[in-house]
Amino acid sequence: MDKILRIDMGADGGPKTKTEPAGSYAGMGGRALTSAIVSKEVPPTCHPLSEDNKLVIAPGLLSGSAAAMSGRISVGCKSPLTGGIKEANSGGQPSQMIGRLGYAAIVLEGRPKDDTLYRVYINKDKVEIKADKSLKMLGNYAVAEKMKAEYGDKVSCISIGPAGEMKMAAASVAFTDMEFRPTRHAGRGGVGAVMGSKGVKVIVVDDAGCKARSPKEAEKFKEANKAFVAGLRKHPVTGQGLPTYGTNVLTNVINEAGAYPTKNFMWGRFDGCSKISGETQAETENARGGEGSATHGCHRGCVIRCSGTFYDKDGHYLTKQPEYETVWAHGGNCGIDDLDAIAMLDRLDDDYGLDTIEMGATIAVAMEAGIAKFGDAQAAINLVKEVGKGTPLGRVLGNGAAVTGRVFGVERVPVVKGQAMPAYDPRGVQGIGVTYATTTQGADHTAGYAVTANILGVGGSVNPLKPEGQIELSRNLQIATAAIDSTGMCLFIAFAILDQPDTFQALLDLLGSFGGQKLTGDDVVALGKSILTMEREFNAKAGFTKEMDRLPDYFKKEKLPPHNVTFMVKDSDLDQVFNW
Amino acid sequence: MKTPTQPSPALMDLTLTMSGSAVSRFFPILGEGLLIKGPGGESVEGFLQKAAGVSPAYLKDRVQTVFLDGRALDDFSTAVVGDGAVLALSAAMPGLAGAVLRRGGFYAAMRRQISHEAGGTAAAGAPITITLKLFNLVARDLGPGLLGRGILIPGGQLRDFIARQGRWIWTECTAVFANGKPLDAAKVVGVLPGNGCVVLTVNTG
Numbered sequence A: 001m002d003k004i005l006r007i008d009m010g011a012d013g014g015p016k017t018k019t020e021p022a023g024s025y026a027g028m029g030g031r032a033l034t035s036a037i038v039s040k041e042v043p044p045t046c047h048p049l050s051e052d053n054k055l056v057i058a059p060g061l062l063s064g065s066a067a068a069m070s071g072r073i074s075v076g077c078k079s080p081l082t083g084g085i086k087e088a089n090s091g092g093q094p095s096q097m098i099g100r101l102g103y104a105a106i107v108l109e110g111r112p113k114d115d116t117l118y119r120v121y122i123n124k125d126k127v128e129i130k131a132d133k134s135l136k137m138l139g140n141y142a143v144a145e146k147m148k149a150e151y152g153d154k155v156s157c158i159s160i161g162p163a164g165e166m167k168m169a170a171a172s173v174a175f176t177d178m179e180f181r182p183t184r185h186a187g188r189g190g191v192g193a194v195m196g197s198k199g200v201k202v203i204v205v206d207d208a209g210c211k212a213r214s215p216k217e218a219e220k221f222k223e224a225n226k227a228f229v230a231g232l233r234k235h236p237v238t239g240q241g242l243p244t245y246g247t248n249v250l251t252n253v254i255n256e257a258g259a260y261p262t263k264n265f266m267w268g269r270f271d272g273c274s275k276i277s278g279e280t281q282a283e284t285e286n287a288r289g290g291e292g293s294a295t296h297g298c299h300r301g302c303v304i305r306c307s308g309t310f311y312d313k314d315g316h317y318l319t320k321q322p323e324y325e326t327v328w329a330h331g332g333n334c335g336i337d338d339l340d341a342i343a344m345l346d347r348l349d350d351d352y353g354l355d356t357i358e359m360g361a362t363i364a365v366a367m368e369a370g371i372a373k374f375g376d377a378q379a380a381i382n383l384v385k386e387v388g389k390g391t392p393l394g395r396v397l398g399n400g401a402a403v404t405g406r407v408f409g410v411e412r413v414p415v416v417k418g419q420a421m422p423a424y425d426p427r428g429v430q431g432i433g434v435t436y437a438t439t440t441q442g443a444d445h446t447a448g449y450a451v452t453a454n455i456l457g458v459g460g461s462v463n464p465l466k467p468e469g470q471i472e473l474s475r476n477l478q479i480a481t482a483a484i485d486s487t488g489m490c491l492f493i494a495f496a497i498l499d500q501p502d503t504f505q506a507l508l509d510l511l512g513s514f515g516g517q518k519l520t521g522d523d524v525v526a527l528g529k530s531i532l533t534m535e536r537e538f539n540a541k542a543g544f545t546k547e548m549d550r551l552p553d554y555f556k557k558e559k560l561p562p563h564n565v566t567f568m569v570k571d572s573d574l575d576q577v578f579n580w
Numbered sequence B: 001m002k003t004p005t006q007p008s009p010a011l012m013d014l015t016l017t018m019s020g021s022a023v024s025r026f027f028p029i030l031g032e033g034l035l036i037k038g039p040g041g042e043s044v045e046g047f048l049q050k051a052a053g054v055s056p057a058y059l060k061d062r063v064q065t066v067f068l069d070g071r072a073l074d075d076f077s078t079a080v081v082g083d084g085a086v087l088a089l090s091a092a093m094p095g096l097a098g099a100v101l102r103r104g105g106f107y108a109a110m111r112r113q114i115s116h117e118a119g120g121t122a123a124a125g126a127p128i129t130i131t132l133k134l135f136n137l138v139a140r141d142l143g144p145g146l147l148g149r150g151i152l153i154p155g156g157q158l159r160d161f162i163a164r165q166g167r168w169i170w171t172e173c174t175a176v177f178a179n180g181k182p183l184d185a186a187k188v189v190g191v192l193p194g195n196g197c198v199v200l201t202v203n204t205g
Helices: A030-041 A094-101 A140-151 A188-197 A218-234 A236-245 A247-256 A278-288 A324-330 A339-352 A356-368 A377-389 A392-397 A400-408 A430-438 A469-484 A491-499 A501-515 A521-541 B022-032 B044-052 B056-062 B095-101 B108-114 B136-149 B155-163 B185-191
Strands: A003-008 A016-021 A055-059 A073-078 A085-090 A103-109 A118-122 A127-131 A156-159 A173-175 A184-186 A200-205 A309-311 A317-320 B010-018 B034-039 B065-068 B086-090 B127-134 B151-154 B173-178 B197-204
Touching: A003 A127, A016 A127, A030 A055, A030 A073, A030 A085, A030 A103, A030 A469, A030 A521, A055 A094, A055 A188, A073 A094, A073 A184, A073 A188, A085 A173, A085 A188, A085 A521, A094 A103, A094 A156, A094 A200, A140 A156, A140 A200, A140 A339, A173 A188, A184 A188, A218 A236, A218 A491, A218 A501, A236 A247, A236 A278, A236 A491, A236 B136, A247 A278, A247 A324, A247 B086, A247 B095, A247 B136, A278 A309, A278 A339, A278 B022, A278 B136, A317 A339, A324 A339, A324 A356, A339 A356, A339 A377, A356 A377, A356 A392, A356 A400, A377 A392, A392 A400, A430 A469, A430 B095, A430 B108, A469 A491, A469 A521, A469 B108, A491 A501, A491 B095, B010 B022, B010 B155, B022 B127, B022 B136, B022 B151, B022 B155, B022 B197, B034 B044, B044 B056, B044 B086, B056 B136, B086 B136, B095 B108, B127 B136, B136 B151, B136 B197, B151 B155, B155 B185, B155 B197, B173 B185
Parallel strands: A003 A103, A118 A200, B010 B197, B086 B127
Antiparallel strands: A003 A016, A055 A073, A055 A103, A073 A085, A085 A184, A118 A127, A156 A173, A156 A200, A173 A184, A309 A317, B010 B173, B034 B127, B034 B151, B065 B086, B151 B197
8 A cells, every 4th residue: 555546626628637656644544544635735714615625534443454454444634514524434345445455544535516417437557537427316325236237246435425415514425335236334424425525435345366465574474363363352342242242232331321312312311222132133134134134244354243234124224233322312302203214214324324313413403392202213214314415404404403403492412622522421421521522523432442551551651530531531541542543453353452461462473563563552652652642733733622522512411311410520620631 | 220228029920821832922022121129349350259149250251231329330349239229130232332341441441531530439248239230142041031030110111011012022922920820911011010119030931
């Protein structure tokens, strides 16, 4: 991965491609690379949908190699949702294929002079760009089918649905999975709208004739990979809990903790929780049967297999197994306790190309505004269809919870920097609230996710019992996560490397042997800090101030039942998160 | 949230025989809660051992996430279970939230406001009844034994659970007995009491 493919969509005479050496970006991957390119090349004050913004698609450092769990891909740009820097990442097949083609990144630049829609085809010999009117306003599923019919089922697709074409701020970028379905999404921040602004409907990636990327120290790499996989398989979270129940295993637990945001963050418990829990979902999927029902990977090389396949009551494929965040967003947060309805909403989101977290949060805000009743699943489905059709109401909803709240005069809008909060109420789990408030990305649970900070000793030894402990923990988690996001590794490896020092060492050995250099925890910390520094500087130049590193006021005032807690972390403490 | 000190006497014994591994279809109801009677004045560890036969070793190794009355618990041995308590047991959970909620975990400070404080009082020896919720892998581990011995649950809860399962549940059920007498599976929902408790036994056969 020593080259970067740049596609200038606004070039005179039509789109032009240029392949250049990675140069000063060499050795970077995933989030490190997307944030480096955006912070260096995109004017921070530009309009996110303008020709000056760039959409950077970058596989992780290990993507395309034989390393397990290395198939994550990052999409970066200036976000139309937050107005700041954005990195959204996804699973699916394209990351490994782009890695094998040797590209560290694909960068979409400029903007077409008209509304022509293009498809891009990339293989080892050429990059082909064609105008294609037939793709206009197609859903992601139809696009994938069309591409499969034309190029066969050995390629993979990166596409946008109608939401991206309409440049909605909740629009995602879809990546096809092992079954050639567009079920994996870089969902957050409106990255699909930026792809839409570039006039690119789909990028077809064909790695035929390419070999897996070779490590510098093959034998050591092979041994490290073996130890890493063994560590993941023996750990109860990655070896049993996630494969058996998927991420939705969290529903019962977060609900019991009283931190499950219910009906637009009004309560911390949902009465219908057990009907949509991971346990119920897995039993439902297993009872209905079908290929890959309750346990399935999102890309080749995944050994955790936390996903699955959701078939309807008649046994027909409906969507992939909805994840915890999706089940919460469209379920408990909207008062909906019907798994089939939630699965339908997930399918519609994937097809239109929408972030499920943003859409669930948005519909809940609309419900609070009286547009529909909490618990009315059919009304929620109809609202998402409005978005897909691009009706005036749909255009409002498709631009996210913050816009919807403003349009309908709702005060309780759970966003930070314009981006909707995920499925953990920050009043219940206050340390996560610190991350929601301060991350460069807008409210995002994955920004402080990699629970390796204590092993890495990031920022020195933390005493979590001290009042400032939550600030330090959030800081350290954000540093560790930024680094993991650059490797292409799935964040779900976190528990195994937290609990098992030998698995963490195997990960370091995997990274080190691939590049031919010894890697230490300090190196990982330095990488994480450098990424966050770039992102913070971009946001500052884009106009972000410390006053934007805050939760909405109502989290400090409204007590969350059943524990009746408010968010108690002081603003002055939040301002210390990046004081390293 | 609190259950009555003395639950209503069981109005019905319902015994189902499920084919193969289909007993697992009933694991989700364990997450809704079953009623357990046991001695008062005990720690969580002591109560679970005496009332449900759960060994301390199992608790230590497998049960990484625990809630007592909705508050995350860090120490089995110091928290005392009171009458009417709700105790929830889970294996280790993924993600940051999983790490934060974990028993005695490094990130426990991030949920200080919802942590259970050690201690509690209850009259030693006086019998108590609590609601026990078993989630995920813990339900899978302990479920077959508990269901095989019979669990006490509210009849309305069981009726709603069975009603929403759909047709599959009866295709995997080979025998139904209500109060010791054979019953047509299609009639189960109709005869379950809306109020009062039921002893549900699920066998594999």
